[in-house]
Amino acid sequence: MTSPSPSRSGADRCPGLLAPFVSADGAMVRLRLPGGRVDGRTVAEISSLATRYGDPALTLTSRGSLQLRGLPDPLPRALIDAIGDLGLIPSGDHDRARNIVADPVGSLDDLIAALDEGLLADPGLAGLPGRFLLAVAEPDGPALAEPWDIAIVDDGSAARVVVDGRATTVPRGQVPATALELARRFLAARVDERTWNVRDLPADLRVGLLPGGAPFVADPAGPPAPGALGDDLVVLVPLGLLTAEQAGALAGPRGPKPLRLTPWRSIVVPGGAGRAADVAATGLVTTPDSPWTVLTACAGSPSCARTDTATRDLARSAAAHLDPAGTPVHVIGCDRACGHPTRAHVTSLNPTSAADVVAAQHSSIRKA
Ligand code: SF4
Structure with a gap:
C-alpha cells in the first residue's frame, strides 16, 4: 500500500469522500480494501471513528470491504483527515476502481x-x-x-x-x-x-x-465455514455488522499478517485459532453450527426508505429458531434483494414476525 504524503491533508487525498452516498440514515463512506486485506489495528481505528461520528457498527460488504454509515452530511473534515491518515485511500482518483475480491x-x-x-x-x-x-x-x-x-x-x-x-x-x-x-x-x-x-x-x-x-470453467468451492482453519480462525459476522468490541477482539497485536475480510461477511484471523473463545464472547460466530451461517438480511428500516420492515431486527428474532443445516434465508424489505448471497437461498420478503422468516426456510424444505 502506498503511504500517503504527509504534506497533504486527508481531504486533499480523498476527494471521493467529499461526495459520500447519502441514504435515509445519513452519509455512507465505503472503504475499499483490495482482497479484503487490512491490518487488525486499522479496523479497530476505523471502528473508533465510526463510533465517534456515526453508526457505531461497521458494515462488511459483499466485496470484502467496510462501510461507515449514519455519518453527518457533509462529512466532518476531521473524519476525512483521519481516514486519509490511515493510508486506506492512496489515490482518490483510483478509489472506485480498486475492487478486488480474493480467497482468504x-x-x-x-x-x-x-x-x-x-x-x-x-x-x-x-x-x-x-x-x-x-x-x-x-x-x-x-x-x-x-x-x-x-x-x-x-x-x-x-x-x-x-x-x-x-x-x-x-x-x-x-x-x-x-x-x-x-x-x-x-x-x-x-x-x-x-x-x-x-x-x-x-x-x-x-x-x-x-x-x-x-x-475456462470455474467450479468454486463454498466459503470457509466458521471455526479453526489450521492455525487461522474463520469468524462469521452476524448481519455483517461489526461492533467496536468485536473489532477490538479481532485486532490482536499489529503484525505482518493482515486480517482477511471476505465477500461472505466473515473474517479470517491469521494465527487466531487459539483466540476463538475470546472472539465468540463478543457475539461473533466461530462454530459451523450457528444459525447465522444460513441467515442474512438487507439493511431494511430505518436505514432504507424503501421499506417499513425492520429486516435486521426480524432476522435477529428468528435466528434461534432456524435450522443451521437448512436452506439459507435472506430477509428483505423489497424485491431489490440488496446484499443477497451468491449461493442458493430463499428470500423472506417483508416478514411481519420471526415466524414468517422461519416459515420461509421451512417452505423451501417442503418444496425440496
Ligand atoms: S432490499 Fe429494498 S428494502 Fe432492503 S435495503 Fe435494498 S432497497 Fe432497501
Missing part, C-alpha cells in the same frame, strides 16, 4: 498487493467502473463464485488470467501486468458509460479481449 488465504497476499500496485500506477485505470470486479483465487476457490470480470487463478509457479470464459497461462510474475492489460482492453472496448462489466459488452467485443484463450 495468505498465499495470495503478494498477488493482490502487486495487482493493486499496478492498478494505482496507471492513471488510465482510474476510469474502470465502480462495478468492475477483479478476483484472485486458488483453483476452484470460493472467490470464483463472485460476479468477477477478470480473474486470476493461482496455480503455483504459473497462473491463469481469465476473462469471458477464456484463460491465458502466464508465469506468476507476469500475472498483474496481464490482468491489467485485459482491463485496459475492456476500457477501450466500452460502448458507453453504462458498460459497467465485461458481460455488458457485445459478444464480438468480449471475444476480442482475449483471442485464442483456452476455455
Whole structure:
C-alpha cells in the first residue's frame, strides 16, 4: 500500500469522500480494501471513528470491504483527515476502481498487493467502473463464485488470467501486468458509460479481449465455514455488522499478517485459532453450527426508505429458531434483494414476525 504524503491533508487525498452516498440514515463512506486485506489495528481505528461520528457498527460488504454509515452530511473534515491518515485511500482518483475480491488465504497476499500496485500506477485505470470486479483465487476457490470480470487463478509457479470464459497461462510474475492489460482492453472496448462489466459488452467485443484463450470453467468451492482453519480462525459476522468490541477482539497485536475480510461477511484471523473463545464472547460466530451461517438480511428500516420492515431486527428474532443445516434465508424489505448471497437461498420478503422468516426456510424444505 502506498503511504500517503504527509504534506497533504486527508481531504486533499480523498476527494471521493467529499461526495459520500447519502441514504435515509445519513452519509455512507465505503472503504475499499483490495482482497479484503487490512491490518487488525486499522479496523479497530476505523471502528473508533465510526463510533465517534456515526453508526457505531461497521458494515462488511459483499466485496470484502467496510462501510461507515449514519455519518453527518457533509462529512466532518476531521473524519476525512483521519481516514486519509490511515493510508486506506492512496489515490482518490483510483478509489472506485480498486475492487478486488480474493480467497482468504495468505498465499495470495503478494498477488493482490502487486495487482493493486499496478492498478494505482496507471492513471488510465482510474476510469474502470465502480462495478468492475477483479478476483484472485486458488483453483476452484470460493472467490470464483463472485460476479468477477477478470480473474486470476493461482496455480503455483504459473497462473491463469481469465476473462469471458477464456484463460491465458502466464508465469506468476507476469500475472498483474496481464490482468491489467485485459482491463485496459475492456476500457477501450466500452460502448458507453453504462458498460459497467465485461458481460455488458457485445459478444464480438468480449471475444476480442482475449483471442485464442483456452476455455475456462470455474467450479468454486463454498466459503470457509466458521471455526479453526489450521492455525487461522474463520469468524462469521452476524448481519455483517461489526461492533467496536468485536473489532477490538479481532485486532490482536499489529503484525505482518493482515486480517482477511471476505465477500461472505466473515473474517479470517491469521494465527487466531487459539483466540476463538475470546472472539465468540463478543457475539461473533466461530462454530459451523450457528444459525447465522444460513441467515442474512438487507439493511431494511430505518436505514432504507424503501421499506417499513425492520429486516435486521426480524432476522435477529428468528435466528434461534432456524435450522443451521437448512436452506439459507435472506430477509428483505423489497424485491431489490440488496446484499443477497451468491449461493442458493430463499428470500423472506417483508416478514411481519420471526415466524414468517422461519416459515420461509421451512417452505423451501417442503418444496425440496
Ligand atoms: S432490499 Fe429494498 S428494502 Fe432492503 S435495503 Fe435494498 S432497497 Fe432497501
